[in-house]
Amino acid sequence: MTDRAVARSSVEAGSRSLLRVAGVISMALLLSNAQAQPVAQFPEPTDVTSSAELMISYRHQEHMWQTPDGALHLLVNRGGSRPNPGLVLVSSFDGGVSWLAKVAFDRTNRNSTADGQLEGSSLSVVYGDATGGAVFAQMTYDSPTRAWAVNRSETVYRTTGWDAHNPTLAFDDAGIAWCSFALINAVSGDVQLRWIYRPTEGAWQDTGLVVGPTDNLSKERSGRPIKIAGGMGLIYRVNKTTYWATRANSAPPDFLSDSRVIHVGAARSSRSDPYASHFGVVADDAGHLHLAIADDGTAWYLRYSMLDDVWSTARKVNDDGALSYLQIGLANGQVEVALSASRGAGAVYLSNDYGETFTQAFALKLPLAQDGVSYKTGRVETATRSIGPLAVLQQYEDEKVQRLMLYKVPVP
Numbered sequence: 001m002t003d004r005a006v007a008r009s010s011v012e013a014g015s016r017s018l019l020r021v022a023g024v025i026s027m028a029l030l031l032s033n034a035q036a037q038p039v040a041q042f043p044e045p046t047d048v049t050s051s052a053e054l055m056i057s058y059r060h061q062e063h064m065w066q067t068p069d070g071a072l073h074l075l076v077n078r079g080g081s082r083p084n085p086g087l088v089l090v091s092s093f094d095g096g097v098s099w100l101a102k103v104a105f106d107r108t109n110r111n112s113t114a115d116g117q118l119e120g121s122s123l124s125v126v127y128g129d130a131t132g133g134a135v136f137a138q139m140t141y142d143s144p145t146r147a148w149a150v151n152r153s154e155t156v157y158r159t160t161g162w163d164a165h166n167p168t169l170a171f172d173d174a175g176i177a178w179c180s181f182a183l184i185n186a187v188s189g190d191v192q193l194r195w196i197y198r199p200t201e202g203a204w205q206d207t208g209l210v211v212g213p214t215d216n217l218s219k220e221r222s223g224r225p226i227k228i229a230g231g232m233g234l235i236y237r238v239n240k241t242t243y244w245a246t247r248a249n250s251a252p253p254d255f256l257s258d259s260r261v262i263h264v265g266a267a268r269s270s271r272s273d274p275y276a277s278h279f280g281v282v283a284d285d286a287g288h289l290h291l292a293i294a295d296d297g298t299a300w301y302l303r304y305s306m307l308d309d310v311w312s313t314a315r316k317v318n319d320d321g322a323l324s325y326l327q328i329g330l331a332n333g334q335v336e337v338a339l340s341a342s343r344g345a346g347a348v349y350l351s352n353d354y355g356e357t358f359t360q361a362f363a364l365k366l367p368l369a370q371d372g373v374s375y376k377t378g379r380v381e382t383a384t385r386s387i388g389p390l391a392v393l394q395q396y397e398d399e400k401v402q403r404l405m406l407y408k409v410p411v412p
Helices: 005-038
Strands: 039-041 045-051 064-066 070-079 087-092 100-104 114-119 122-129 132-140 149-158 162-171 177-185 191-198 204-216 219-230 231-238 239-246 258-262 280-283 288-293 298-304 326-331 334-339 347-351 361-366 389-399 402-408
Touching: 005 361, 039 114, 039 402, 045 070, 045 239, 070 114, 070 122, 070 219, 087 122, 087 402, 114 162, 114 298, 122 162, 132 162, 132 177, 149 162, 149 177, 149 191, 162 219, 177 219, 191 219, 204 231, 219 280, 231 280, 258 288, 258 298, 288 326, 334 389, 361 402
Parallel strands: 039 361
Antiparallel strands: 045 402, 064 070, 070 087, 087 100, 114 122, 122 132, 132 149, 162 177, 177 191, 191 204, 219 231, 231 239, 239 258, 280 288, 288 298, 326 334, 334 347, 347 361, 389 402
């Protein structure tokens, strides 16, 4: 064989080798892409119904919890539906398909919303009643009998001429309860955020502290207290701006630090957030807060380090900008962000590195179109902390009746 033939043979062999390598790489990439595709999830109906659009509102409030026995518990507004109109605590023992009414809250109506905190088998709830007041209730769950007992019920705030709206609740290290809610003046329409507390024993105390501005330009303001190391934090929104303030446990009750702006949104009026409540936050066990905000079809994520007292820069979780509602929580130890399927953007994003990165692990699919069915009220709800399959509840309307459908998402 001549030198030229040997060279040509070597080049051809090298080309074939490169082609084989390229083919292997291409196949690996295809397999990788195939494996990275989100897994489609399809819903099943539940038996929860309501005549109120605020069935599981608002987004910054917590409405669903999982007790240590695996049961799910949901605060739902049934509107005028009977039996049990208004706010009702219901429980599910089959992963979220069927629900049993356990506690009905007196003097609530279709506009009442609630927030709760579960600690072991004790559930503390704050809610707005039909007369414009804010009310606190504490309940205990008994796993063997699957029963709830109401141990405490008391007025948080009530004053003539002002109505309390969208209350939220958290406890500090000493067991002191802190509550934030919006007050609306019945005559002037002025709106303000308030900050009050209740010692471990005794009555609720008004700090007199007004958080943010008082005006009648809009109702767009909501607050969410959350425990941090050595104190309390308050995430609140006024219009499209999100703020952060803190207090040390040793500070006077009427003290909150100067507020910091942590996010500024730009939502169009067509995707408005009428109460500035389209956000959620959860604390992990490693000293972080995880905050998700829905704005202009985008899910924004921020992380707070309790050690450094620093919020990260906001970054997008989703890509297509079709988001309507979201919920954030911890599922099997991972940070999960569930996005409503109402505009075809249904998804569950997961992070197993404390929010450093998120991957769309699941796609939440809508059922086939049916006459009389609409997904425009598509609020979404998950338990703040859950073990096992992640139950994602999605609201929809069927012949003018509000219903919930369930995605059982196999989060690893």
